[in-house]
Amino acid sequence: MLLRVGARPDLDNLDAMRARDLVETAPTVTLDDSVADALQLMKGGAPGVVVVDAEGAAVTVLAATQVLGLALPGYLHGQPGLVRAWDEAHADRFAATTQTLTVGQALGERRPPMSVVNDDDTLIEVAFAMCEQHAPLLAVVKGGVVVGAIRLRVLLETLLPGDGQTA
Amino acid sequence: MTAWFVIAVFVGVYFLLATERVHRVAAALGGAIIVLITGVMSTDDAFFSRETGVAWDVLALLLAMMVIVGVLRPTGVFEYLAIWAVKRGRGQPYRVMVLLLLVTAVTSALLDNVTTVVLIAPVTLLVCDRIGLKPAPILIAEVLASNIGGAATLVGDPPNIIIASKAGLTFNDFLVHMGPIIVVILAFFIFLSRWLFRSALSTATGTTEDLDELDEKAAISDPVLLRRSLVVLALVLIGFVGHGVFHTEPAVVAMGGAALMVLITRAGPTSYLEAVEWETLAFFAGIFIVIGALVKTGVINTLADEVVKATGGNVAATLVTVLIASAIISAFVDNIPYVVAMTPLVAELIAQTPALAANDGVWWSLALGADLGGNATAVGASANIVVIGLARQYGYPITFREFAKYGVPVALGSILLCVPYVLLRYA
Numbered sequence: 066m067l068l069r070v071g072a073r074p075d076l077d078n079l080d081a082m083r084a085r086d087l088v089e090t091a092p093t094v095t096l097d098d099s100v101a102d103a104l105q106l107m108k109g110g111a112p113g114v115v116v117v118d119a120e121g122a123a124v125t126v127l128a129a130t131q132v133l134g135l136a137l138p139g140y141l142h143g144q145p146g147l148v149r150a151w152d153e154a155h156a157d158r159f160a161a162t163t164q165t166l167t168v169g170q171a172l173g174e175r176r177p178p179m180s181v182v183n184d185d186d187t188l189i190e191v192a193f194a195m196c197e198q199h200a201p202l203l204a205v206v207k208g209g210v211v212v213g214a215i216r217l218r219v220l221l222e223t224l225l226p227g228d229g230q231t232a
Numbered sequence: 233m234t235a236w237f238v239i240a241v242f243v244g245v246y247f248l249l250a251t252e253r254v255h256r257v258a259a260a261l262g263g264a265i266i267v268l269i270t271g272v273m274s275t276d277d278a279f280f281s282r283e284t285g286v287a288w289d290v291l292a293l294l295l296a297m298m299v300i301v302g303v304l305r306p307t308g309v310f311e312y313l314a315i316w317a318v319k320r321g322r323g324q325p326y327r328v329m330v331l332l333l334l335v336t337a338v339t340s341a342l343l344d345n346v347t348t349v350v351l352i353a354p355v356t357l358l359v360c361d362r363i364g365l366k367p368a369p370i371l372i373a374e375v376l377a378s379n380i381g382g383a384a385t386l387v388g389d390p391p392n393i394i395i396a397s398k399a400g401l402t403f404n405d406f407l408v409h410m411g412p413i414i415v416v417i418l419a420f421f422i423f424l425s426r427w428l429f430r431s432a433l434s435t436a437t438g439t440t441e442d443l444d445e446l447d448e449k450a451a452i453s454d455p456v457l458l459r460r461s462l463v464v465l466a467l468v469l470i471g472f473v474g475h476g477v478f479h480t481e482p483a484v485v486a487m488g489g490a491a492l493m494v495l496i497t498r499a500g501p502t503s504y505l506e507a508v509e510w511e512t513l514a515f516f517a518g519i520f521i522v523i524g525a526l527v528k529t530g531v532i533n534t535l536a537d538e539v540v541k542a543t544g545g546n547v548a549a550t551l552v553t554v555l556i557a558s559a560i561i562s563a564f565v566d567n568i569p570y571v572v573a574m575t576p577l578v579a580e581l582i583a584q585t586p587a588l589a590a591n592d593g594v595w596w597s598l599a600l601g602a603d604l605g606g607n608a609t610a611v612g613a614s615a616n617i618v619v620i621g622l623a624r625q626y627g628y629p630i631t632f633r634e635f636a637k638y639g640v641p642v643a644l645g646s647i648l649l650c651v652p653y654v655l656l657r658y659a
Contacts, residue, residue, distance in 0.1 A: 141358075144311070147354055147355065
């Protein structure tokens with residue numbers, strides 16, 4: 066995954082800031098990685114992951130809760146009644162298959178559209194995209210190519226610098 | 233010349249539907265627009281004529297039943313029923329499968345087939361996961377059961393709704409004429425399934441405990457709404473069955489039920505309207521207009537003349553021809569446009585051959601052939617296509633060949649059982 070380290074925000078020039086200024090290395094997993102590997106990244110505090118194929122091209126971006134969703138059997142998605150009926154004995158073991166289940170298998174055909182912004186989008190466009198797509202991690206594209214990702218935390222740090230005051 | 237133009241439009245629409253080159257709504261509405269813009273059909277013909285226009289009672293009945301399901305579904309009642317049933321199978325694969333098939337068939341008699349398979353599929357996958365069954369064959373078995381069960385009632389399958397509207401048949405007519413043979417066919421299918429699905433059933437490794445631990449009562453999210461919904465559903469059924477007493481058409485009964493459901497639910501319109509398949513309703517509307525053009529230009533009359541000539545006006549020959557032709561055609565193409573096209577043709581057959589009017593036998597032949605023929609192939613019915621899609625989505629792809637391996641014997645056996653039934657009862 067390509068790396069871009071964003072510059073620290075210049076509060077006097079926030080109006081000029083673009084998505085490219087907040088881009089960071091994106092946590093990634095491949096389609097062949099196990100779901101357990103992806104979940105380990107979430108345990109480490111990542112807000113989400115970029116899923117890439119064998120060639121390194123981004124396939125989709127998953128928020129942390131979506132990564133958690135990979136651990137659930139596919140037939141439970143959208144089935145609150147079945148989840149309620151799931152017994153306790155099996156409830157604690159539902160993540161047991163994540164070691165052998167790959168990200169590609171878990172996603173199947175249910176790949177969510179990639180949460181993206183363009184590298185020249187403004188901060189409000191980045192914020193809007195995060196809200197609309199419910200995505201704490203956005204892939205940043207330039208010319209159709211993913212150049213990095215923006216985390217919600219970084220956006221908030223930019224908008225609300227250390228003393229909590231807004232810019 | 234106009235007739236040939238309309239035939240070309242119809243063939244074009246059917247081609248697009250069969251090949252799925254465009255979305256079916258685009259095909260149906262496109263065909264409708266063509267016959268309207270070219271003046272073959274006027275707006276009166278398309279929207280206000282009982283003979284050539286949109287059958288609004290069919291659309292109203294479909295819409296109302298979709299709203300009813302939209303309110304009932306979030307209560308978890310379907311999951312409750314399915315889990316309750318499979319627990320009675322005590323972990324034995326064949327018993328579990330039979331119970332799932334029965335739940336599917338009965339549910340399908342009240343709800344449309346597509347909704348039924350969408351509801352039953354997740355529970356099926358859960359059960360298969362627990363006891364180690366291969367899901368794909370079980371899903372196929374369920375969709376076959378759904379198509380069979382749905383044929384039993386007026387509301388169980390859209391072709392039945394269309395036939396009832398055109399022929400003036402009631403809910404009770406379907407129970408009396410379709411019910412008995414469907415019960416026989418369902419029994420045949422369940423008996424056959426032990427042999428047909430033997431390989432799939434042999435893979436089971438689970439035990440009773442794997443299913444016993446499921447808590448079906450926990451699936452119910454809103455017991456109060458569920459109780460009220462079931463009361464409304466019962467009233468709707470009473471309304472259907474009591475047509476002879478209340479003199480209320482099924483569409484009106486269903487709309488009344490839908491209105492009551494909306495009143496009793498706390499959910500907003502977004503929730504219950506989400507269950508309405510607007511594209512299905514738009515598809516129906518377009519197809520009605522295209523077929524209406526065939527009626528208006530006399531194509532249907534001409535076809536009916538040819539059928540009468542071919543059968544010599546013989547009742548038995550007509551019944552069997554309609555039954556088998558409907559089954560064969562429905563096996564490969566969507567049975568909804570087929571039935572929409574056939575209903576005016578059958579009406580014309582009856583007009584030309586008074587002996588056919590004696591007992592509505594030709595309508596039942598059409599219903600049986602169109603409903604049951606769709607079991608033969610993966611593309612024969614909408615429910616089949618939906619199950620194929622669900623199976624692929626969940627990682628259990630089903631090929632055309634695999635479906636036909638199970639579907640063809642079931643469809644063939646069903647139609648073979650129907651032949652003596654229609655001859656003995658209606659010829």
